[in-house]
Amino acid sequence: MAVTIRKPSTFQQYLNLLGKDLRREFRTREMLTAMGIYAFLVLVVYGAALAQTANTFDILQMSAGLLWALIVFTSLLGLNRSFAHEQENGCLEGILLVPLDRSVVFLAKATSNLLFLLAVEIIVLPLFYFFFLTTTTPADTWPLLFLPLLVGTIGIAGIGTLLATITVNTRGKDVLLAVLFIPLIYPLLYACVSATTVVIAGGDVESMFVPALALAGGYDVVMVLLSWVLYDFVISA
DSSP states (O other): OOOOOOOOOHHHHHHHHHHHHHHHHHHHOHHHHHHHHHHHHHHHHHHHHHTTOOTTOOHHHHHHHHHHHHHHHHHHHHHHHTTHHHHHHTHHHHHHHSOSOHHHHHHHHHHHHHHHHHHHHHHHHHHHIIIIITTSOOOTTGGGGHHHHHHHHHHHHHHHHHHHHHHTTSTTHHHHHHHHHHHHTHHHHHHHHHHHHHHHHOOOIIIIIHHHHHHHHHHHHHHHHHHHHHHHHHHHO
16 A cells, blocks of 8 residues: 655745744743843843933933843843754754755744743833833834834844844854844834834824834845745855
């Protein structure tokens, strides 16, 4: 009797790889715990640094920059850990031996990084509000804050996944990832900070928020697609 072996579809391969990352994290909670504690400690440092500022200090104008600096630093920690298990246990070599499209590996890893970053942001945002914004009144447009957060996090996860793969086997990978990552996401960071400032501190949504968000969205499309195209070469090298 002949046995027919069906190759899983590309979507099924994507789901299998994504499920692997999610099951491992839900079992160990290493990345989420580390990122959550790190974000809390950064907030404590922010609080200590700003405790003696003058009464005229406008926290609403500064809050967007503080929030995005927190997100970038926390994401660097998570991205450095995203390939830790694959590297330590030799899983990455095993994945490369499987006849699958390398871009599927990128999509699965970028999606898992995106979900982990969003989970940490959901925890961090109330803490950020409690630390810095309880004595102020954000603008009525504050619910739009979730749009630049989502767009910015997509770009961070996509670009960060590619760069984390490049630096996974290098010495001093923590420093090297930061050196590559921060300059590359500067346009995205600038646009997201601008959009976030408008919705928190107030401003013209049509003339300031929409162009900044469009710039961030366009940057995401170009850079994530470029990362997807280059990933086969990067991971095979």
